[in-house]
Amino acid sequence: MNIFRLAGDMTHLMSVLVLLLKIHTIKSCAGISLKTQELYALVFATRYLDIFTDFISVYNTIMKLIFLGSSFSIVWYMRRHKLVRRSYDKEQDTFRHFFLVLPCLLLALVMNEKFTFKEVMWAFSLYLEAVAILPQLVLLQRTKNIDNLTGQYVFLLGAYRAFYIFNWIYRYFTEPHYVHWITWISGLVQTLLYADFFYYYFNSWKNNVKLHLPA
Amino acid sequence: EECFHVKDEL
DSSP: OOOHHHHHHHHHHHHHHHHHHHHHHHHHOOOHHHHHHHHHHHHHHOOOOGGGTTTOOHHHHHHHHHHHHHHHHHHHHHOHHHHHHHTTTTTOOOOOOHHHHHHHHHHHHHHHHHSSHHHHHHHHHHHHHTTTHHHHHHHHHSSOOHHHHHHHHHHHHHHHHHHHHHHHHHHHHTTTOOOHHHHHHHHHHHHHHHHHHHHHHHHHHTTTTOOOOOO | OOOOOOOOOO
16 A cells, blocks of 8 residues: 555545535435536446455445445435435436447457456456546536536546555555556546546635636 | 466455
């Protein structure tokens, strides 16, 4: 474990807590894409298949349980909770995420570390995580006023993978054999997708104006 | 053979 990875995990945890806080306290999911939340639940479900078979550390297991539990409960809130579901703008959140899942699955069947079920699922979860934010970014472009919690949620979600890139660089130089192209390329693509969001988020923070993405 | 990739990251 290095400081970059710990910072990344904590940032990721904070993004999930910010979202749960928003949904649980003000019972609203306005501006949040259910499609992205469903994709994240699928990412964690396919990435943590080995949660009960391969024990890495208490920290690792606890964090996996938190990410699994939070992502599925957020999907449940947005689909089932009578108050929360009312604030979900179904008309705007129309990204057909099936067109993200299928290419990632096909790519995982071709590009993986080993052609086994677990390895293909693991590669799939990495490719899917890289593009899972797209429905959310599209929704942000459509909804005019982005509330602070939603902006912070997306920012933290992007920042966590940026920290991970530093973690991979650090591990590459400190650990022999640490070469994992699938993880690195997926993580880089994922972070680049946030680039324009970061740009507008930073400007809105610098000029102290409401975050507003150009249509 | 490269040491098998233990998935120790989240």
